[in-house]
Amino acid sequence: MRKDEGAGAASGSGPFPPVRELTAGDVFASLDTSRRGLSAAQARTRLGRYGPNELPRAQGRAVWRQLGAQFTDLFAVVLIVASGITFLAYGLQEPRDVGTLQLAVAILGVVVLNAAIGFAQEYSAERTAEALEAMVPHTCRVVRGGERLEVPARELVPGDVVVLEAGDAVSADCRVVEAHELEVNNAPLTGESNAVARSAEPVTAGPPLEARNCVFMGTDVVAGSGRAVVFATGAATEFGRIYRLAAAAPRQKTPLQVQVASMARRVAGAALAIGALLFAVRLPTGESMVTLFVFALGVMVALVPEGLPATLSVSLAIGVRRMARRQALIKQLLAVEALGSTTVVCTDKTGTLTQAEMTVTQVWAEGVPHAVSGVGYTPSGEVADAASVREVLRVAALCCNARLVPAEGPGGGEHRRVLGDTTEGALLVVAAKAGLDLGAEEAAAPRTTEYPFDSTRKLMTTVHKRGTGYQACVKGAPGELLARCTRVAWEGRCGPLTAQDRAAVVQASDGLASQGLRVLAVARRDVDKPRPAQEEAESGLTLLGLVGMLDPPRPEVTDAVAACRQAGLRIVMVTGDHPLTGEAVARRVGIVRRPDPVVVTGARLDTMDDEALDTLLAEPSELLLCRVSPEHKMRVVTAFQRRGEVVAVTGDGANDAPALKHADIGVAMGASGTDVAREAASMVLLDDSFASIAAAVRLGRAVYQNIRKFLVYLFSHNLGELVPILAATFAGFPLVPISAVQILAIDLGSDVLPALALGAEPPESDVMERPPRSRRERLFSAPVVGRIVFLGGIQAVCVTAVFFWHIDASGIPFEDFTKETPAYREAITMVQAGIVLSQFFNALTVRSERQSIRTVGLLSNPALLAAGGFGVALMVAISCLPPLQAVFNTAPLDAADWAVLAGLGTLPLLADEARKAWLRRRDERRMTGAQR
Incomplete structure (x- = not known):
């Protein structure tokens, strides 16, 4: 196997077929490994051939x-x-x-x-910037010689079999060969906050990041488990590709x-x-x-x-x-003044404007909405009229595989982190806010079977022993779940689900979705055995209510956006997320206030030449750029600079790094940001607070x-x-x-x-009531x-x-x-x-x-x-x-x-x-x- 095989496997070039197009068995053969993993001797040999699994450090000038x-x-x-x-x-x-x-x-x-x-x-x-901790995880679990070991992440080599579980960080680019409801968060690479499912089935050729049977360095496993074979390490990974792109961009x-x-x-x-x-x-x-x-x-x-x-x-x-x-850590003295002359701020969404923590903000039950206070995974806050929604949240919490664990590091306090799917983590948090003892509820209703979520049914069902009988707890997409419901339990009654009731549910669901919320419906059914057939467990359901959640904006962002607006700065959201999600967050923080913002996707940017892009940016409209790639971000920054604007770019992911370096002032997140982003930026926000931008x-x-x-x-x-x-x-x-x-x-x-x-x-x-000065002002x-x-x-x-x-x-x-x-x-x-x-x-x-x-x-x-x-x-x-x-x-x-x-x-x-x-x-x- 040649040293460039990892890069060839990722990109579809080279003498070997791309691993994403192979069956799981053929993947092992292609990468010269087996289900028992590499032997210790093979691992040492390949480490010498491919080098450590780490990104090359930037070569600073000699003292x-x-x-x-x-x-x-x-x-x-x-x-x-x-x-x-x-x-x-x-x-x-x-x-x-x-x-x-x-x-x-x-x-x-x-x-x-x-x-x-x-x-x-x-x-x-x-020297202060070099002391920032790197993002890539220090250790990972692998199978070598048939034994499950924990090794330093820098020692991973192509052919290693990696064990993946909820909460793990992915240490290299890998082809999934075994998946059990495996989901990953690709936000550091793509900017998209929603978890995406991974499978072990072959896929056709296409962009590497869209391969559903691959996981990539710098991302996280949020749900399920599986095994994967490493096909690229270090600079040959997708993470490394973006790093090289950022390194090539002139300061x-x-x-x-x-x-x-x-x-x-x-x-x-x-x-x-x-x-x-x-x-x-x-x-x-x-x-x-x-x-x-x-x-x-x-x-x-x-x-x-x-x-x-x-x-x-x-x-x-x-x-x-x-x-x-x-x-705010300033890596270059002159970057201080550059911020003062900024005219345009191109900001990322996930982790910059938002907290990257899904949060339930409304529960629709008993026929009326119930507001939920508090943000993130800290179980502080309350649910309006909690007694009316307790049953909805009890059933939703039982139908979850995620777990809340104390946050790491000093000063964690009540803050929690989620092991598993962030959506399920949000459900557990809101249940705790409503006064439910999750441990006691699980003990009182032990799970007897589970029918995991899949993209066809769009449902997840768990069955629990309850008293002398059994109860199925179901959550999923409102449209799919509502079609399986025949009864309703709200407003003090439990009876047939009428046409009028269905219309009310649809209207409530649409209303929550229009606010940019992700909506889940919750239902239950009593069954007479511990392992009923799936069709039986998911039909004839009793609808309990709806839950609306979002990745909430940081609390200080709204005031910071208002201060930037007053100072005459134009704020443009540039995100890899869905346009509807991006617009909803932009409205919440004040970036969008008009009814008709201009929303442009990466696909549309690909069809625009430089003249058309310049015309678009010259319009005084509120602009959102969604589903964009690192190359798109760099192109937008360059276009703004071509118009004489002084551009600040904020971001935390590796996908933001090229634009961060190419901008007049790059602002990276220090706590949640990737090492690539921090290296490319001129300024690092150590507390990840967007309010520091206005300051x-x-x-x-x-x-x-x-x-x-x-x-x-x-x-x-x-x-x-x-x-x-x-x-x-x-x-x-x-x-x-x-x-x-x-x-x-x-x-x-x-x-x-x-x-x-x-x-x-x-x-x-x-000083913040004056318009920004022109780049041409001397x-x-x-x-x-x-x-x-x-x-x-x-x-x-x-x-x-x-x-x-x-x-x-x-x-x-x-x-x-x-x-x-x-x-x-x-x-x-x-x-x-x-x-x-x-x-x-x-x-x-x-x-x-x-x-x-x-x-x-x-x-x-x-x-x-x-x-x-x-x-x-x-x-x-x-x-x-x-x-x-x-x-x-x-x-x-x-x-x-x-x-x-x-x-x-x-x-x-x-x-x-x-x-x-x-x-x-x-x-x-x-x-x-x-x-x-």
């Missing part, structure tokens, strides 16, 4: 590559170039200036610091990545161009090349926000920590707002640094009004901490640039005026100034101090775009006040302490100087408060006009 990548960012390159120029200038200076060397080392230190912060954040997130860059890269290119280009231009302008003056290099460097440093990379990384890290408190969008939007706030803060003072240099150049002043080392002191000493404090600003109150949008010019222009005019006022007041001609002239040292000190003070007030005003500082609260961000105070204190030290004076070439300022600078520093705050007040009044006038 040194991750660290090295931090130095390839364009901002890092610009700073490295600036440091190199400074080192060169130091080497060419005669005599050499120690301050130039200090500047070069400081710039290089900034690069290292930025790289260390970014690397630490990404490395920590990756999309987030909008922030694109915008930061664009911003870095623009800033770097502008810095180099202006520096070169001014170098050329001053070249004819006869200054030395070294002096001109240092001058050009000062201009370049003035334009490059050295603290921006670190500020950006820490701001995103703050968002990561905030989301972690909401049980994450809110935090993501706040991150983007805060980034824009500190961009305005950082770049506005760049004008205050650049304009005095330009003014001095064109005025013919021989020295710079502010040196490169002073600029670096402002950028790193006085600006970084306030910028970090701005990055920690909580979300503004109306960080440096017109309003942002306008505000930078507005605030920076005020600073620039003030510090330029202060500089030349102080120079003119000295009475010294321009050509006589040197670096050691006291008036010059005082003037450049005032420029630096003026920028620091104005930035202190600037930090307060940029905290909001429209709200007054009085509304925001002057003391509501104490970290910002402390950071600004530190910057001012540092400036005082630079002005007054001799060691720092020697480094920065500064001079002490008197109280009058500080008073003038403080007054000028408040001008940006006062001017922006006036601007905000004008904007608020304009908005009020527009709102008043619209109301009229």
Whole structure:
């Protein structure tokens, strides 16, 4: 048997006939095994040939590559170039200036610091993600050498005979050779929540997942028992196929990545161009090349926000920590902001919107409906007028093979899990809610025989000893069971089932079905022997009532959907489930509110070309995509992105993985999700709560707002640094009004901490009431640039005026100034101090775009006040302490100087408060006009 035989058997390719088309006996021969299973020696040989039964781990970048990548960012390159120029200038200076060397080392230190912060954040997130537990089960039961053994799942090989029982997880792709009412849950692969029956009979060729005689890795046995022969393991399984599909999908860059890269290119280009231009302008003056290099460097440093990379990384890290408190694990820092720019959410249904736990919500008995509270398998809740439905639920519970067992893990409490069919589990739970002691009922009515459910009869019947006689308990499809009923027991009577009664039952059944409920009818009959003929046990029945159940939405989903809608997000359900089921759940959670949603199946998607799909997605209708495959999901995500949408995809199954990776932001479920989905996603919800999506969008939007706030803060003072240099150049002043080392002191000493404090600003109150921003919107949008010019222009005019006022007041001609002239040292000190003070007030005003500082609260961000105070204190030290004076070439300022600078520093705050007040009044006038 060749190593690719497993894949060939699954897909229908290769030299061997597909195992699904063979009889059970031929399956053993085809896979070179027997009903006694493989021998230990055969198993070892095949394990060496095929390898472990596990999915290949994603190959992450080496640590040194991750660290090295931090130095390839364009901002890092610009700073490295600036440091190199400074080192060169130091080497060419005669005599050499120690301050130039200090500047070069400081710039290089900034690069290292930025790289260390970014690397630490990404490395920590990756290690946390690797710690998530894998989905594939650790052990399984096999027959080897005629003995039933439990072996590690990774040691399964093609030819192994696997024993399957209710509650087992399937560890490899297998061909069923023996089935006893065997049913499996294929939701992790197909997204369909209903259990599907498996048989040992041959089937014709077709898609592997539709083969009714095969079970697949990652799925669960929910009912019955059987045996199956492994034909594919590891990456050769259907689970592995989807894993490879997800691995091949390229990771999309987030909008922030694109915008930061664009911003870095623009800033770097502008810095180099202006520096070169001014170098050329001053070249004819006869200054030395070294002096001109240092001058050009000062201009370049003035334009490059050295603290921006670190500020950006820490701001995103703050968002990561905030989301972690909401049980959301962010694997990539930039994914934080991507959520804030999301415009479309493509969400899975089973396990994402719903709890993947069937729950009875209504019991129709005594001719009237009875509501049932509580969700899932926790027997907490109650049935309205329980006494009236107790007999219906007693009979339904006796006609079940499932069992409720305590949930695994710490903190399980009252929660239960189902061994067996989830529908029967829901019946047992509702019986317990009605006050029935299931153990006592089974003891009082021991089972004597059973006629299992089959797809032809659509019924299941059990016979129980009851007192001196026997009773048949029957449950099944309403139409099939009603046809076998002749009597009815409700409303205090037990008599013939009239035509009027039949009409009432049909109407009630249709009403429950229209709510998206799965409906079962329940009936009984007294018989006179423990093992009556099946026809006798299932005819002449007495109808007791109907039971309606569904896989309930998570309780927090409705509010989360409403919050996303208010935020302008379009929510599209993308599921492998039936259209009626999908629409019912979508209506319950608020994704669908109109009477005519557009429901499109995978089969219809196959008939649509890209143009038709684009037209469909462009319609503003409520859209549901049902019965879709992983390839369909990827195609839909790509189509949305083609339209300029920022797409978030949620899901928990392996079938969701390709779309999760291809999306702008993939959100996987951590508790119930598969390892493939978690690996593909950018974010993992550790508590599986869809409500975390809305919270994450809110935090993501706040991150983007805060980034824009500190961009305005950082770049506005760049004008205050650049304009005095330009003014001095064109005025013919021989020295710079502010040196490169002073600029670096402002950028790193006085600006970084306030910028970090701005990055920690909580979300503004109306952040979820605004529409999502366009993917095409730039960080440096017109309003942002306008505000930078507005605030920076005020600073620039003030510090330029202060500089030349102080120079003119000295009475010294321009050509006589040197670096050691006291008036010059005082003037450049005032420029630096003026920028620091104005930035202190600037930090307060940029905290909001429209709200007054009085509304925001002057003391509501104490970290910002402390950071600004530190910057001012540092400036005082630079002005007054001799060691720092020697480094920065500064001079002490008197109280009058500080008073003038403080007054000028408040001008940006006062001017922006006036601007905000004008904007608020304009908005009020527009709102008043619209109301009229």
